[in-house]
Amino acid sequence: xxxxxxxxxxxxxxxxxxxxxxxxxxxxxxxxxxxxxxxxxxxxxxxxxxxxxxxxxxxxxxxxxxxxxxxxxxxxxxxxxxxxxxxxxxxxxxxxxxxxxxxxxxxxxxxx
Amino acid sequence: xxxxxxxxxxxxxxxxxxxxxxxxxxxxxxxxxxxxxxxxxxxxxxxxxxxxxxxxxxxxxxxxxxxxxxxxxxxxxxxxxxxxxxxxxxxxxxxxxxxxxxxxxxxxxxxxxxxxxx
Numbered sequence: 001x002x003x004x005x006x007x008x009x010x011x012x013x014x015x016x017x018x019x020x021x022x023x024x025x026x027x028x029x030x031x032x033x034x035x036x037x038x039x040x041x042x043x044x045x046x047x048x049x050x051x052x053x054x055x056x057x058x059x060x061x062x063x064x065x066x067x068x069x070x071x072x073x074x075x076x077x078x079x080x081x082x083x084x085x086x087x088x089x090x091x092x093x094x095x096x097x098x099x100x101x102x103x104x105x106x107x108x109x110x111x112x
Numbered sequence: 113x114x115x116x117x118x119x120x121x122x123x124x125x126x127x128x129x130x131x132x133x134x135x136x137x138x139x140x141x142x143x144x145x146x147x148x149x150x151x152x153x154x155x156x157x158x159x160x161x162x163x164x165x166x167x168x169x170x171x172x173x174x175x176x177x178x179x180x181x182x183x184x185x186x187x188x189x190x191x192x193x194x195x196x197x198x199x200x201x202x203x204x205x206x207x208x209x210x211x212x213x214x215x216x217x218x219x220x221x222x223x224x225x226x227x228x229x230x
Contacts, residue, residue: 031216033216033217041222041223042116042203042205042220042221042223043218043220045218045219048217056217088155090157092218097216099216100147100159101159101216101218103149103158103159104156105156
């Protein structure tokens with residue numbers, strides 16, 4: 001079975017632009033979570049969605065938003081990009097919201 | 113608030129040596145889950161283990177073993193007879209099982225980089 005997939009793999013944007021990252025969960029998983037990992041640090045929780053509803057939100061500004069679609073895939077949107085948004089964005093899926101999270105390969109975002 | 117501390121930032125060993133990674137956590141909840149993930153250079157976090165706060169039995173899986181001590185809020189991870197392929201960053205993580213919430217936020221430590229030299 002395919003694992004969690006994310007697209008694109010790499011992305012380069014300039015300050016002030018908008019970006020959309022995409023994630024497809026493991027087949028049968030209904031929950032998707034997003035994390036930001038700055039170089040040299042542990043991942044930081046951004047959002048969790050379950051059955052298309054937001055179930056958790058981390059300490060990130062309103063420039064960050066997400067949604068989950070009927071097929072359980074998800075998008076993370078970041079507006080008005082800042083240099084500090086440069087990071088590896090990881091998506092994780094789980095069977096249900098409380099189950100073990102399995103991670104995708106990530107999208108590396110560079111903001112110039 | 114929950115917190116995970118991995119005091120060792122980097123450990124370097126020679127192949128076949130044992131290596132132990134420390135993890136100390138803080139939580140106010142009585143029910144919680146602890147995890148270890150491995151992050152190889154490719155970047156993908158690989159799940160290794162999940163442990164319920166009520167289960168303090170140590171666990172062994174091949175060359176990996178975990179020592180959970182609730183009294184000291186520690187969940188340490190040992191790799192026995194290390195191999196070059198074990199070189200990676202290892203993260204300890206915590207999630208609180210709040211019965212009133214449906215979410216499952218993971219709080220990660222800063223990670224420990226393990227370098228196994230041939």
